[in-house]
Amino acid sequence: MEKTLKKIALIGQPNVGKSSLFNRIAKQRIAIVSDMAGTTRDIRRHEVEILEKEALMLDTGGIDETNDAIFSNVKRKAIECAKEADIILFMVDGKKLPDDKDKELFYELQDLGKQLALVVNKIDNDKENERLWNFYEFGIDDENLFGISVSHNRGTKLLFEWIANKLPPKEIEEVIINNEIQDDEDISLEEFLDPIEDINANAQLDDGQINVAIIGRVNVGKSSILNALVGEERSVVSSIAGTTIDPVDESFEYKDKNITFVDTAGLRRRGKIEGIEKYALNRTTQMLEKANLALLILDASDELVDLDEKIAGLVDKYGLGTIIVLNKWDENMDTFQKLEEKIRSKFKFLYYAPIIAVSAKTGRSIDRLKDKIVEIYENYAQRIPTSILNKVIEEATIRHALPSPNGAYLRIYYTTQYEIKPPRVALIMNKPRLLHFSYKRYLINYLRKNINFEGTPIHIIARGKGQRDIDEDEVEAF
Structure with a gap:
């Protein structure tokens, strides 16, 4: 089932900082940032996560009331984008006084009946907070007005919290796992359906990119x-x-x-x-x-x-x-x-x-x-079938028995690949913390001899039955 995300549109005149805010939310430099007005002309779409809530971010071209055909087209696209969105962030330059074009467009957006925030950018310090008073003439409520500085990462936390409150919780899709499990009196079916095999299952689909x-x-x-x-x-x-x-x-x-x-x-x-x-x-x-x-x-x-x-x-x-x-x-x-x-x-x-x-x-x-x-x-x-992984690991343990540190009896119950790009493999066992890294390295080398992993690192982790969380510090990469 396709995931449906709430859409957030960034609207505003050229050079108010929309692309910079877009990059800040996306946590990477996607939009081109320039002092030249009108750098962004197309609508960029990017899935983002804001305080553990997912959304689709739409960055529109700057709106400039000129006769230029390009900017007229940009405004048309921006308005269409706003109609499509669930949340609208209308961004203005806090170093300038509000102008009639901003007010006219803001009122037009208000009529759409969407969740609407007025984001006043370039409020770089406490003294410049006084400029926010000029923007109350938009008729905006306190809770929907935000003075921020994207370049100084100032005031963005409150804005992000406001956005996150308008978004639904992250979807958790049901994942059905069909694995053959041999009978074992020490292990319940629930313990095998519980482990890490379904972690990030949706992200593991190979898109050929x-x-x-x-x-x-x-x-x-x-x-x-x-x-x-x-x-x-x-x-x-x-x-x-x-x-x-x-x-x-x-x-x-x-x-x-x-x-x-x-x-x-x-x-x-x-x-x-x-x-x-x-x-x-x-x-x-x-x-x-x-x-x-x-x-x-x-x-x-x-x-x-x-x-x-x-x-x-x-x-x-x-x-x-x-x-x-x-x-x-x-x-x-x-x-x-x-x-x-x-x-x-x-x-x-x-x-x-x-x-x-x-x-x-x-x-x-x-x-x-x-x-x-x-x-x-x-x-x-690649995702290696569980049956093949278990067979290879079983052969490896027969050829070179698991160590017995301080007389402890170690046993690997089950092996599963829980992630791709790069391949990550979990050994579900009775005493995971006692498995020495040298034996993990031996298992990785044995996997490489039997399965084509040329060119890719393999990450391996030992974990106990019913243990849900993965401690990345325990992951060995070879």
């Missing part, structure tokens, strides 16, 4: 790789380090998958990051939070350095499917085996990531890289 982060230090050829993959000159390519500042998105269909590449600005050492390049680094980390896969680009013609290892650590931190790409292979005289040994020694924590040598200049192995992206994503998003 592959978000690929392209990362690496400055001037290793990320833009050239992107251009070679999409088959066109999409990013500016230059020998000057740091040419790419903003991430560039490019999407295309390949083997029934929608692949979106984000070409990020090159990463430098922190001491050398200045101005807009520091902003680019922040955008890179935001992009990694949304990515499924990462292409770690290394320069095959240059020596590996500590910064390469630090950048690779970002991939490990976000638990992404990973392919290590050796670019400029045509300029290197070393054998692939020799380079592979260096990389495996440097990036031990990415032992599961395949290494592909390519040349963006000549196009060598670019098609192979495309195929590998799809393959690794499928490994990253």
Whole structure:
């Protein structure tokens, strides 16, 4: 059953801060923020969570009463959006006096009979609170008037609480689990239907969307790789380090998958990051939070350095499917085996990531890289049947018995995968805290020998029967 969300519309004249508030609510930089009036022209839609309540946020173009056809169309879309919404946030600039256009539009919105708030932005300090008195002439009640400063994150908590009170509780959909369970006198059926298998079930559906982060230090050829993959000159390519500042998105269909590449600005050492390049680094980390896969680009013609290892650590931190790409292979005289040994020694924590040598200049192995992206994503998003997981883990425990720390008898009752992207596996057992990480690592390695997990980390946790919560500190990733 499709989830129905309440809709929140952001309405207001250009340059009052709607996109900034949209980004604040969405907790990521989605809307483009600029001092140039009218930057936002289309309606952006994004599912958000406000104080544990879900909603669909609609960010409209700025409304400007001119004869310009573009802005006339923007106003029409904004009004249509307001009619569609359940909650309307009408935003004005608190550093200016209310004008007739604002009042006229506000009264028009009032007539729609929706939940309506007047949001006065750019109230940056206590002294500027006095400006709020000017906006009472809109005829707004105290509880629906909010003085905020998005840039200073001031006053937004009260606004968010007001919005959350208008939203229904988060929907919890019933999940039916059909697993074969062997009889065991120590375990009840309720204990198996109770565990983590149904956690985030709705979020686990594979939508075939592959978000690929392209990362690496400055001037290793990320833009050239992107251009070679999409088959066109999409990013500016230059020998000057740091040419790419903003991430560039490019999407295309390949083997029934929608692949979106984000070409990020090159990463430098922190001491050398200045101005807009520091902003680019922040955008890179935001992009990694949304990515499924990462292409770690290394320069095959240059020596590996500590910064390469630090950048690779970002991939490990976000638990992404990973392919290590050796670019400029045509300029290197070393054998692939020799380079592979260096990389495996440097990036031990990415032992599961395949290494592909390519040349963006000549196009060598670019098609192979495309195929590998799809393959690794499928490994990253796969859900292993419970019967297969239990069989593999049982074989592993027969080959290498569970340890008996201090004479304690350990027993694994059941194994289940409770999450994908990356795969997360739970061992339901009698004394989970006594299972040593080295044995978990053995089980992960045995899983890899029997199931194709190439390119993806595997997270594993031991938990007791009937234990509902997952302590992320206990999750081991290998």
